[in-house]
Amino acid sequence: MSAATAGDAPAVAWETVIGLEVHAELRTATKLFCGCRNSFGEEPNTNVCPVCLGLPGSLPVLNKAAVEYAMRIGSALHCGIQASIFHRKNYFYPDMPKDYQISQYDVPINVDGWLELSGGERIGIVRAHLEEDTGKTTHVGGGGRIHEAGYSLVDFNRAGVPLVEIVSAPDIRSSEQARSYVEELRAILVATGASDGKMEEGSLRVDANVSVRPAGSGGFGTRCEIKNMNSLRSLGRAIEYEAARQVAVVQGGGEVVQETRHWDEAAGRTGSMRSKEEAYDYRYFPEPDLVPVDPGEAWISAVASALPPLPASRRAAVAGASGMDASSDAVATVVRLGLDPFVEAVAGGPGSRENVAAIAVRRLANEVAAEIDSVGRLSPASFAALVRMEADGSLTAAQSRTVLKELLASGGEPKEVAGRLGFEAMAAGDLEAVVEEVIAAHPEEWARFLAGEDKLTGFFVGHIKVATEGRANLGAASALLRALRG
Amino acid sequence: MATRISASDVAHVARLARLELTGEELDRFTGQLGAVLEHARDVEALDVAGVPPTAHPLPLVNVLRDDVVTPSLDRDEVLAQAPSVESHRFRVPRILGEEP
Numbered sequence: 171m172s173a174a175t176a177g178d179a180p181a182v183a184w185e186t187v188i189g190l191e192v193h194a195e196l197r198t199a200t201k202l203f204c205g206c207r208n209s210f211g212e213e214p215n216t217n218v219c220p221v222c223l224g225l226p227g228s229l230p231v232l233n234k235a236a237v238e239y240a241m242r243i244g245s246a247l248h249c250g251i252q253a254s255i256f257h258r259k260n261y262f263y264p265d266m267p268k269d270y271q272i273s274q275y276d277v278p279i280n281v282d283g284w285l286e287l288s289g290g291e292r293i294g295i296v297r298a299h300l301e302e303d304t305g306k307t308t309h310v311g312g313g314g315r316i317h318e319a320g321y322s323l324v325d326f327n328r329a330g331v332p333l334v335e336i337v338s339a340p341d342i343r344s345s346e347q348a349r350s351y352v353e354e355l356r357a358i359l360v361a362t363g364a365s366d367g368k369m370e371e372g373s374l375r376v377d378a379n380v381s382v383r384p385a386g387s388g389g390f391g392t393r394c395e396i397k398n399m400n401s402l403r404s405l406g407r408a409i410e411y412e413a414a415r416q417v418a419v420v421q422g423g424g425e426v427v428q429e430t431r432h433w434d435e436a437a438g439r440t441g442s443m444r445s446k447e448e449a450y451d452y453r454y455f456p457e458p459d460l461v462p463v464d465p466g467e468a469w470i471s472a473v474a475s476a477l478p479p480l481p482a483s484r485r486a487a488v489a490g491a492s493g494m495d496a497s498s499d500a501v502a503t504v505v506r507l508g509l510d511p512f513v514e515a516v517a518g519g520p521g522s523r524e525n526v527a528a529i530a531v532r533r534l535a536n537e538v539a540a541e542i543d544s545v546g547r548l549s550p551a552s553f554a555a556l557v558r559m560e561a562d563g564s565l566t567a568a569q570s571r572t573v574l575k576e577l578l579a580s581g582g583e584p585k586e587v588a589g590r591l592g593f594e595a596m597a598a599g600d601l602e603a604v605v606e607e608v609i610a611a612h613p614e615e616w617a618r619f620l621a622g623e624d625k626l627t628g629f630f631v632g633h634i635k636v637a638t639e640g641r642a643n644l645g646a647a648s649a650l651l652r653a654l655r656g
Numbered sequence: 657m658a659t660r661i662s663a664s665d666v667a668h669v670a671r672l673a674r675l676e677l678t679g680e681e682l683d684r685f686t687g688q689l690g691a692v693l694e695h696a697r698d699v700e701a702l703d704v705a706g707v708p709p710t711a712h713p714l715p716l717v718n719v720l721r722d723d724v725v726t727p728s729l730d731r732d733e734v735l736a737q738a739p740s741v742e743s744h745r746f747r748v749p750r751i752l753g754e755e756p
Binding site for chain 1: 669672673674711712714716717718719720721722723724725726727728729731734735742743744745746747748749750751
């Protein structure tokens with residue numbers, strides 16, 4: 171890259187433009203067009219029948235549950251759900267014995283929706299359509315790489331498993347936003363029950379269309395499609411690498427070639443897959459063996475009204491209860507980890523509800539999130555009791571954190587744990603007595619405090635902290651000082 | 657016959673379908689396919705502005721089955737049909753194209 175040499179135009183700021191295609195396997199019992207089991211990790215070629223093996227004379231029949239799951243996804247993504255048809259996508263590759271994949275082409279079931287990221291930005295959804303998954307190929311010899319391999323082995327258990335492909339608009343502008351999009355989409359898929367969202371088992375697969383343009387320009391650069399990213403981390407790395415590569419190409423006076431590129435996790439780079447002798451032409455045509463799907467208003471509204479609360483509305487609920495910002499990291503963490511029932515558990519108790527819930531969110535997003543695998547030891551009731559002890563001043567924030575860590579490590583009841591740790595509540599009367607002693611010991615400062623010198627609050631609180639060896643609730647102490655001032 | 661389809665169109669479609677045609681076959685099929693397209697021109701003569709596209713010749717929608725598992729085929733029987741098998745998988749020759 172030689173953009174910064176003297177005499178050149180000022181360095182251009184570049185913007186990355188990303189659209190994501192996410193394939194999600196649906197959690198049906200059977201495949202999309204036949205009654206074979208939809209199950210990951212079984213003995214090869216045990217879940218196969220004439221339909222998914224493409225044997226002559228077999229005919230596909232659409233799985234109603236797959237349609238229902240696709241509609242749930244569309245509804246959760248605010249898409250229009252419409253009458254749709256299937257096409258054959260023809261290609262030569264041995265992962266589909268029919269030599270075509272049944273997919274939806276120009277009339278998909280879900281169109282024009284949006285997804286709201288936890289930070290509040292909206293990403294457009296172009297479409298979310300139904301299609302069948304392909305079989306699994308294993309390349310033998312040549313280190314498992316397809317072009318060096320001596321031959322390949324095919325397992326058709328996955329052939330015909332139902333997928334929904336969710337295509338975003340090119341609205342994503344950074345690798346962090348791309349990860350945030352996939353995290354949010356995965357949470358939605360899991361919440362709707364449509365998919366288990368496991369990237370490591372391949373039930374959620376992400377391809378990225380990446381291009382670059384000078385920041386602020388309205389047009390789009392030539393894009394490359396990046397494949398083979400098996401985790402959120404590799405998605406982020408691949409996008410970063412590819413955007414930098416394209417900027418270097420353009421700044422070096424070259425042109426980005428539209429192509430599919432393969433992410434190599436070990437090498438940390440994208441590489442061109444073979445150059446194409448001929449642009450893809452899948453010769454799509456309507457699948458004559460399947461009739462249209464037209465769910466109709468009644469089914470669509472039944473699906474919409476049966477949707478569980480989705481992450482965005484759960485974040486809004488936690489924000490509403492605690493007075494915190496719905497787009498804050500703390501609220502996002504609480505919802506992502508499924509801890510919102512703990513916030514609900516404190517909502518009904520005594521004390522300022524917002525204050526108590528805000529303490530709850532902070533404790534959940536920090537101490538509980540850090541030990542999330544131990545959350546089973548914490549009951550919502552004992553968590554709520556702890557948060558109330560902190561809110562009413564019987565425990566300081568530091569003591570409350572310590573008790574919470576102990577509850578997560580060993581279980582128990584907060585009162586008993588606090589007692590065992592020597593965090594006995596300092597009775598309000600005892601605190602008052604200490605405050606009066608401190609005031610008596612510093613008459614000059616007290617007079618200045620009474621005269622309006624507010625910064626002396628810290629002076630008194632510091633002395634109270636020392637006098638009580640840290641057992642005083644400092645918020646309660648400041649409140650007491652203000653009350654005594656009248 | 658009007659040129660509804662050119663010899664190079666036919667060669668392109670043949671290549672997509674991995675068909676190798678001789679020059680004589682190319683001429684013959686170009687003529688035949690042209691005749692098919694000529695027939696379709698009859699439809700073009702009609703005013704179909706108000707007619708919605710037909711997705712399927714049968715007046716049916718929503719032919720669906722319940723999500724109930726049915727028995728799969730016996731693996732040994734399935735693999736016995738294949739020209740080559742290894743580790744209970746179908747063994748296929750080296751793949752020259754790219755993944756779609």
